[in-house]
Amino acid sequence: xxSPSTLNFQHICRHWRKFRKLSQLDLAMAANxxxxxxxxxxxxxxxxxxxxxxxxxxxxxxxxxxxxxxLQAAGYAADYRETQLDAPIMAPVLDALNHILQHHAPLPAxxxxxxxxxxxxxxxxxxxLNIGGNPQALQETMGTDGVLNLALLTVHPEGFRQYIxxxxxxxxxxxxxxxxxxxxxGDRAIQEQFAQYIELAAPEGYSEPDSxxxxxxxxxxxxxxxxxxxxxxxxxxxxxxxxxxxDELRIETFYPTDTKTEQFFRNYxxxxxx
Numbered sequence: 001x002x003s004p005s006t007l008n009f010q011h012i013c014r015h016w017r018k019f020r021k022l023s024q025l026d027l028a029m030a031a032n033x034x035x036x037x038x039x040x041x042x043x044x045x046x047x048x049x050x051x052x053x054x055x056x057x058x059x060x061x062x063x064x065x066x067x068x069x070x071l072q073a074a075g076y077a078a079d080y081r082e083t084q085l086d087a088p089i090m091a092p093v094l095d096a097l098n099h100i101l102q103h104h105a106p107l108p109a110x111x112x113x114x115x116x117x118x119x120x121x122x123x124x125x126x127x128x129l130n131i132g133g134n135p136q137a138l139q140e141t142m143g144t145d146g147v148l149n150l151a152l153l154t155v156h157p158e159g160f161r162q163y164i165x166x167x168x169x170x171x172x173x174x175x176x177x178x179x180x181x182x183x184x185x186g187d188r189a190i191q192e193q194f195a196q197y198i199e200l201a202a203p204e205g206y207s208e209p210d211s212x213x214x215x216x217x218x219x220x221x222x223x224x225x226x227x228x229x230x231x232x233x234x235x236x237x238x239x240x241x242x243x244x245x246x247d248e249l250r251i252e253t254f255y256p257t258d259t260k261t262e263q264f265f266r267n268y269x270x271x272x273x274x
Contacts, residue, residue: 009053009074014042016060016070019186030059050076064247066186082244085119093238093246104253106265108231114185114248115193116151124265128254129153131224132160150252151178151194155201166221173218174201219257229264230257 007015017027017038024042028035032055040046041056048056053074057067068078083090085097101109101122108125110118121129129148136146153159154174161167175198182194217232231254241247256262 007073008044009048009070010042010044012070012073013048013056016062016066016186017042019183020060022060027056027059031055048074050079054079061184063185063187064241064244068244080242080244080247085245090243090245097249097251100251100253106268107256108254108265110150110252112150112250112252114181114187114190114250116149116250118148118150119249124268125254127265127268128229131227132163151197152200155197157200160222161201163222163224164220165223166219170218170220171201217257227264229261231255231261232257 017024022030024038025035028038031038031052033052037046041048041052050071053067053070053076056062057070062070064080065082068080071078085094097111097120101111101120104124105122106124108128109122110125111120112118154164155161164170178194178198178201182191185191219230219232222229222231233252233254236251236253238246238249256265
């Protein structure tokens with residue numbers, strides 16, 4: 001949770017423990033400390049060292065942005081900076097992202113931030129967006145102030161949702177992913193935004209269906225003005241992020257589930273396209 005400055009370390013630590021559904025004993029074992037010490041930290045009888053905050057944060061899988069909140073609440077300077085993707089120090093990261101986008105061609109790939117705002121996309125991804133209409137016009141319709149949000153684009157009735165022929169089938173997975181990422185972030189702003197997306201996606205009175213027999217992956221079936229495509233996605237993250245930006249970036253790459261979709265992207269003439 002991105003906490004108000006009035007909350008102290010013990011309040012925030014206790015919140016995260018309960019948020020992760022851990023008992024004091026669970027947290028103590030995961031952080032390799034005594035349960036008594038966890039109790040004293042949460043009641044203010046003991047003050048945490050910087051190293052202890054790191055161990056507790058690891059044990060509770062707290063995102064880097066929220067670790068800074070925890071550190072500052074305990075009176076320490078923030079450990080993690082948030083660097084713009086185009087900053088010189090981020091050059092190796094940007095090179096890696098560009099490499100992934102380029103080498104995933106001719107299939108679509110997106111780089112998104114924690115809100116699912118698109119930061120970068122390859123030409124195949126831009127093609128996919130443009131097939132469904134003018135992305136800028138869609139942004140204006142959805143009221144995103146020029147920000148292309150992949151989640152909103154998917155769930156909005158006037159976005160890509162109108163082309164998804166198996167919407168009822170994939171809806172539970174979309175809602176689960178939004179809820180999961182919302183909870184994992186612990187960020188109130190993300191939780192509020194994703195709650196709006198879930199409300200937009202789910203019909204009134206929606207309840208998650210019982211699990212049926214599942215395919216290895218759930219395809220996204222599209223019919224865009226007669227063009228039928230079937231895709232599934234893989235989401236990747238950085239393995240050892242030390243910056244808030246890299247911690248929060250997601251790489252979503254799309255793959256075909258049938259020959260017709262694969263041939264469409266592989267046969268498309270990107271060289272002569274605008």
